[in-house]
Amino acid sequence: MKGKYAWPDERGYFGEYGGCFVPETLMAPLAELSRAYDQVTKHRTFKRRLSDLLSSYAGRPTPLYYAERLTQRLGGAQIYLKREDLLHTGAHKINNAIGQSLLAHFMGKERIIAETGAGQHGVATATAAALLGMKCTIYMGTEDMRRQRLNVDRMRLLGAEVAGVDAGSCTLKDAINEALRDWVTNVRTTHYVLGSVLGPDPYPRMVRDFHRVIGDEARVQLKKETGRATPDLAVACVGGGSNAIGLFTAFLGDPVRLIGVEAGGTGSDLGHHAARFAGGSLGVLHGTRTMVLQDQDGQIANTHSVSAGLDYPAIGPEHVLLRELGRIEYFAICDAEAISAFHFLAETEGILPALESSHALAEVFKRAPNMNKKMVILVNLSGRGDKDVESVIAYDAEHADEIDREAELSIHPAMRKWSAPTTSEES
Ligand SMILES: *Cc1c(COP(=O)(O)O)cnc(C)c1O
Numbered sequence: 001m002k003g004k005y006a007w008p009d010e011r012g013y014f015g016e017y018g019g020c021f022v023p024e025t026l027m028a029p030l031a032e033l034s035r036a037y038d039q040v041t042k043h044r045t046f047k048r049r050l051s052d053l054l055s056s057y058a059g060r061p062t063p064l065y066y067a068e069r070l071t072q073r074l075g076g077a078q079i080y081l082k083r084e085d086l087l088h089t090g091a092h093k094i095n096n097a098i099g100q101s102l103l104a105h106f107m108g109k110e111r112i113i114a115e116t117g118a119g120q121h122g123v124a125t126a127t128a129a130a131l132l133g134m135k136c137t138i139y140m141g142t143e144d145m146r147r148q149r150l151n152v153d154r155m156r157l158l159g160a161e162v163a164g165v166d167a168g169s170c171t172l173k174d175a176i177n178e179a180l181r182d183w184v185t186n187v188r189t190t191h192y193v194l195g196s197v198l199g200p201d202p203y204p205r206m207v208r209d210f211h212r213v214i215g216d217e218a219r220v221q222l223k224k225e226t227g228r229a230t231p232d233l234a235v236a237c238v239g240g241g242s243n244a245i246g247l248f249t250a251f252l253g254d255p256v257r258l259i260g261v262e263a264g265g266t267g268s269d270l271g272h273h274a275a276r277f278a279g280g281s282l283g284v285l286h287g288t289r290t291m292v293l294q295d296q297d298g299q300i301a302n303t304h305s306v307s308a309g310l311d312y313p314a315i316g317p318e319h320v321l322l323r324e325l326g327r328i329e330y331f332a333i334c335d336a337e338a339i340s341a342f343h344f345l346a347e348t349e350g351i352l353p354a355l356e357s358s359h360a361l362a363e364v365f366k367r368a369p370n371m372n373k374k375m376v377i378l379v380n381l382s383g384r385g386d387k388d389v390e391s392v393i394a395y396d397a398e399h400a401d402e403i404d405r406e407a408e409l410s411i412h413p414a415m416r417k418w419s420a421p422t423t424s425e426e427s
Contacts, residue, residue, distance in 0.1 A: 005252045007318070012201020015324065018317035020200040022287045026180070029187040034202040040106045041209075053098050057131065058088045060095075060213065064221035064378075070348045077232065077371035079364060080225075081351075081381045082218050082247065089124050091309075091354065091383030092211060092243045097124035097193060099210030101132050104191030111135040111186065114193040115179040117144055117172035118308030119151025120383070121195035126160035128193075136160040139179040143170035148308070150387075172312060173300060176286050196240025197316035200287030204316055211246025218378060219250050231378035233257045233367065237360040238330065239274075239309045241316035243382040248328060257329070260319065261359045263305030264332030270295065274303040275332040276315040277323060283314075290317040306335040306395060307355035307388070337362040339395050342385060354383030355391065 007014050020030060040046050054060040062083045071079045084092040097114075104112055112134050116122030122138040129136035138155050142164040145152050155162050168174040183192040197204045197211075223229040234251055236244035238260040248258050265273030273279060276291040283292035285300065293301040293313040305311040322328040333341075338355055341362035345353050353361060357380070364379050371377070385392070 003253065005249075007321070008201060008205055012204070014204070014318045015321040017289050017320045018201060018204055019289050020287060021284045021289065022180075022200050023184070025184045026200070026287075029183065030200055030202070033191075036107045037103060037202050037206050040103055043106075046102070046106055050099060050102055053102065053131070054095065054213065058094050058098060059086060061217045061221070062086050062214075064218055064225060066225065067349050070345065071368070073348055074365060074368040076368040076373060077375040077377045078226075078373070079368055080222065080231065080376060080378050082214060082378065083381055084214060084243065085351070085354065085357070085381045085384035089120075089127050090386065091120055091124070092214060092246060092380075093121050093124040093195065093383075094127065095213060095246070096195070096207050096210045096242060097121070097128040098131070100191065100193045100206070101125065101128035101134065104193070105132050105134065107191065109134070109189060109191040111137070111190045112193050113137045113139065113179050113182050113186075113190055114195060115139050115172065115175040116151075116195070117141075117175070117311065118387075119144070119148040119155065120309060120387070121193075122160070122162070123151050123154050123158070125193045125195075126155040126158040129160060130158045137182065138162050139165055139175040139182070141168075141170040141172060141175050142166045144172065144175070169302070173286070180286075196242040196312075197245050197318060198240045198286060198288060198290075198314060204288065204318055207242050208245045208249060208318065211242050212249045214243065214246040214380065215248060215250025218247065222376070222378065226376060228376070230254045230256050231376040232371070233259065233375070234378045234380075235259045235261065235360045235364050236380040237261045237263075237307075237310060237356045237382060238315060238319065239263075239312055239356060240314070241319045243380050244328075245316065245318060247378070247380045248322075252322075252327060258322075258327065259363060260328055260330045261363045262315075262330055262332045263303075263307060263310035263359060264334035264337075265304040265306075266335055271302045272304050273332065273334075274305045274311050274313070276313070277330045278332050280313075280315075285314040288314070288317050291315050291320050306338060306391060307359065309354070309356040309383070310359060331363055333359040333362045335395070336399070339392060341365055342388070342392055346385075351381070352385035352389070353381055354385050355388045357382045358385070
């Protein structure tokens, strides 16, 4: 990137955030990866192969869709959806999985490993490994394996080995530790495909760059569709922050309001959400200095979100800097609001959004009605919701007796009828 937002520096810092906090044994592999990334990805052969795979295999460019019925029902700004949900494997994650796996292939590595929480990044990586004919091991907490049976089966069917991690809370952060351990041991043959804009340098910048195609495409598509390349507002959900950075990077230098949405879970007490900016503090986790949910002793806190992909105690370091500079604003959306947004989009547009993306949608649904009809909102539909159908059904069953649920939400009145038949407000 050029100009004002040209970061990280040579040491991998975004202002005071980021960097490379790893054991001695990982310094050399990370330096090698940095060098290879800088050199290989500049090559014409690499660029052409990546762009071919993204288009003919993954399904890029993804459509930019004007959600007309949604816009009408909310009665304000025009809402455009960037359809990352239509990519192969159902989410933006494949952009990064293919990018890194191809890099590893060019580096002569024959094996890739990855961590996964809900299994989505594991499935994307196992897919890329099969595509490129590489061996693949995915580390996953045994608790997560139990909760995400289908994704475990998908990875195995794709030829990957799923290694259960029975340590700590048996979830994502434990899986990351185990993957790092494997990498140290097998670094000559193996590349570690990290799944978001997290971890030590060069991961945050590398993952960002593999996802910036999202925003770059959206600019061109928006220009073609509306005559102007920039929206008034762009919104994306933020787990580690990769789909958000992928969308926002293209608009950092423009007068576009940018909003990232974290998981507000069920409440503001530590342990009940994954809102790092609302409830976190500076710390070091998995090799990077960033905002982390931790207790007073620096123990990593438990997190909760109805959406597995937003359920992580740290956020990418670049987000911390962009927030500090006032360039991106961050808000939290709670479970109930995300679930309502899921239903509203499904019934209004015929699209089941991922629960992660539903957080971004809920934020948009709050704002659109209060914005001028000439204004344009661009929202990243980071993934499809098929994987979340069971969670949504279970959530609804559990909350069926909370008749006032919709009334509690500060959302547009149209959304309160998400479960009722379409009424005359339409026409
Ligand atoms: C994993 C995931 C996310 C969260 O990850 P980011 O790195 O913040 O993008 C968001 N949406 C979907 C559909 C996901 O699968």
